[in-house]
Amino acid sequence: MEKLNKLTPYERLEVVRHKGRPTIRDYIPLIFDEFWEMHGDRLYGDDGAIMGGIASISGIPVTVIAEVKGRNINENKDSNFAMPHPEGYRKALRLAKQAEKFHRPVICFIDTPGAFCGVEAEKRGQGEAIARNLMEFMRLRTPVISVVLGEGGSGGALALGVCDELAVLENSIYSVISPRGFASILWKDAGREKEACSIMKITAEDMLELGVAEKIIEEPFGGAHNDISQTAENIGEFLYKTLHKKMKIDIDVLLNERYTKFRKIGEFIE
Amino acid sequence: MGLEELFNVVKVRLNGNDEEKTEKDDSAVRVPDNMLFKCPRCLNVIMTEELEKNLRVCPECGYHARLTAPERISLIADKDSFSEFDADMLSANPIDFPDYAEKQQKLRESTGLKDAVITGECTIRGEKCVIGVMDSRYMMASMGSVVGEKITRAFEYATENRLPIILFTASGGARMQEGIVSLMQMAKTSGAAARHSDAGLLYITVMTDPTTGGVTASFASLGDIIIAEPKVLIGFAGRRVIEGTIKQRLPDDFQSAEFMLEHGFADMIVERKSMRRTIAHILKLHKTGGNA
Secondary structure: OOOHHHOOHHHHHHHHHOOOOOOHHHHHHHHOOEEEEEOOOOOOOOOOOEEEEEEEEOOEEEEEEEEOOOOOHHHHHHHHHHOOOHHHHHHHHHHHHHHHHOOOOEEEEEEEOOOOOOHHHHHOOHHHHHHHHHHHHHOOOOOEEEEEEEEEEHHHHHOOOOOOEEEEEOOOEEEOOOHHHHHHHHHOOHHHHHHHHHHHOOOHHHHHHOOOOOEEEOOOOOOHHHOHHHHHHHHHHHHHHHHHHHHOOOHHHHHHHHHHHHHOOOOEEO | OHHHHHHHHHHHHHHOOOHHHHHHOOOOOOOOHHHEEEOOOOOOEEEHHHHHHOOOEOOOOOOEOOOOHHHHHHHHOOOOOOEEOOOOOEEOOOOOOOOHHHHHHHHHHHHOOOOOEEEEEEEEOOEEEEEEEEOOOOHHHOEOHHHHHHHHHHHHHHHHOOOOEEEEEEEOOEOHHHHHHHHHHHHHHHHHHHHHHHOOOOEEEEEEEEEOHHHHOOHHHHOOEEEEOOOOEEOOOOHHHHHHHHOOOOOOOOOEHHHHHHOOOOOEEOOHHHHHHHHHHHHHHOOOOOOO
């Protein structure tokens, strides 16, 4: 643990992009007693980049919404390398609303390089889909807990990140844009990715410090891939504790706290 | 170096060109470049004077060129009715980005702005409302802490005082120099929009050139009524990013106001000359609505 904390931001990026990095498909059977996948946004289609369904964790029914990285080329073909289209975000919102109706907490797992950038995504309103989720999750009348499993890239991550409590796995990164994109925009040189990593403040510790996340979930020595069961146990323990804590809070109080959590992020001089 | 270049590109596009370059240019006819405006949509070159007379609308194709925030406010608000909120708020440097403060100091001097949005209260044909106008001259109106905070406060003020809010959006997206803090402004502003909406109050978005990235993916897309100016650029991802992904050139009208209307993401396209009248009418129609 101490050793891992000494990994540079760039090394962590390499850890989360490691092909053995566990994905939501590895974690679900280890964290939840049961999981029933639900498909489709009821508007256009079913996006393989976002998986959703009803699960139970230590007997508590919850709705699970997760960005899906593939473990091989075929899985990645189906999940578009975890880059959702608008229908993915709309499926997430549909399932979140369903959770609200049945007073089920929502658990979101973030793991995406970013929302998909393409012609079809634009035609179907990628911007609108993300915006709608930000607005609706902010007022969703049921607890929402989010966990960054690996990469939390940009608005595509935030669309599942408006929550009461955000946890990040120790080596995860969360950023406004990929370090590559950052270097390319600011220095017109995507090759300066490493340098971008070092100044962007993208690590789990940075997230705590900036008030973006509330909790760091420990990974086994060397990274989550070295002991998937242990990592899953750590995630499960966090979820169980946090669910108990949040489910006790009156929903109007919880919504105020959720609003305030985001409301106070920002630094300016008056 | 990179940043400076970026700003220069923006400045050149916005203001035509600066005199300095004209002086160096030894061509036969020496026309100051800011006398001419090249339309980014139809590529026709017209006299800047002609453009100004036409409310900065391209007479050839109808593209609605960018306005400064003060110009926009004077076109929309009743004379002398505007009073500004948070006029002195300045950016801090949340991720200690090198040269961020210096770049901003320069921009403040050249534009007279403190950051990329001006918010306040005004009347439009007598109708009281909160108004926010983004100004692309300032770091391409990217959203960092100041933009996020000012927009959020504008929504909160409108909610407390039961007023409609009108936001003229323009933005390159999140402000990279503020890292993850800028991303969080998307959630913050959208949350404030949700509370204003829950109070039964009207929010009108007017999308102007260019409305993109994190602003499209947050408060800009959340208006009860979404108006766009003709021919302006509206989208989520950068055009070049998409062209790079699909390895082919996109049609010219891709990500235009008309494209958004066609695909169901804008309610109407309104010309600049009719904007004030249109907004005033919509405000009047909502006077008796809402949870009183």
